[in-house]
Amino acid sequence: MPQLDTSTWFITITSMTITLFIMFQLKLSKHSYPSNPELKPINTSMHTTPWESKWTKIYSPLSLPQQ
């Protein structure tokens, strides 16, 4: 049984630890799952929008219609 030769155990365990506990978990944590299309209360769902924090044209008041 070459599996019982302990000289290679360190490198095997180290590479397994890096792969399983770091690489795989980082990859899987990036997965995103679409939530069910059900009605949610509006104030609980906060959207992160890039224009929120700064003043842009979107925030400027609508131009009034020509009288």
Place this chain on the structure above:
Amino acid sequence: MNENLFASFTTPTMMGLPIVILIIMSPSIMFPSPNRLINNRLISIQQWLLQLTSKQMMSTHNNKGQTWTLMLMSLILFIGSTNLLGLLPHSFTPTTQLSMNLGMAIPLWAGTVLTGFRHKTKASLAHFLPQGTPTFLIPMLVIIETISLFIQPVALAVRLTANITAGHLLMHLIGGATLALMNISPTTSFITFITLVLLTILEFAVALIQAYVFTLLVSLYLHDNT
């Protein structure tokens, strides 16, 4: 002959360098991380499969147990993909290494047991003695239950190692027999070949089942301790 049979289970080196690092890391290439707004087919199938598995496996857990979802899902994917890649001809299967399986089993088992002792001390200690034991058997049973607790990770690792090693050995032996019989008796060789094909199909199933069993048992230990 004996050396030959087990030759495919020695950790491979190339020019004295351990390429086992690359081999163990290679399954992660199969799982590209999604970085687009709309995923491609491969990632969509993987996410669907992962969602199905996690729903099936983690729905029995309470909230504390469900925090382990990422760990258990990466575990089942890692073992499953390693096993399946190891079925390619002339490839090395890292899951045949007892060291790697022990390295996976011991931390996960220790994690569940320590969680149990940290948060549910009384219930964890109660596992050491079944209800309704006769008084004179109590010391004996506590010892036996302690041993059975500590044997769990070893059983977990040895189960995976033995299953994968035995499957590869069988395929190696029957494949060799098919080749050797080819010149002697083609009919017998054909029968062995059919056996080999069936065995290969079984090995594909075993590769996935063992990944599932390993994860399921860790999940079971977690369920007992949360």
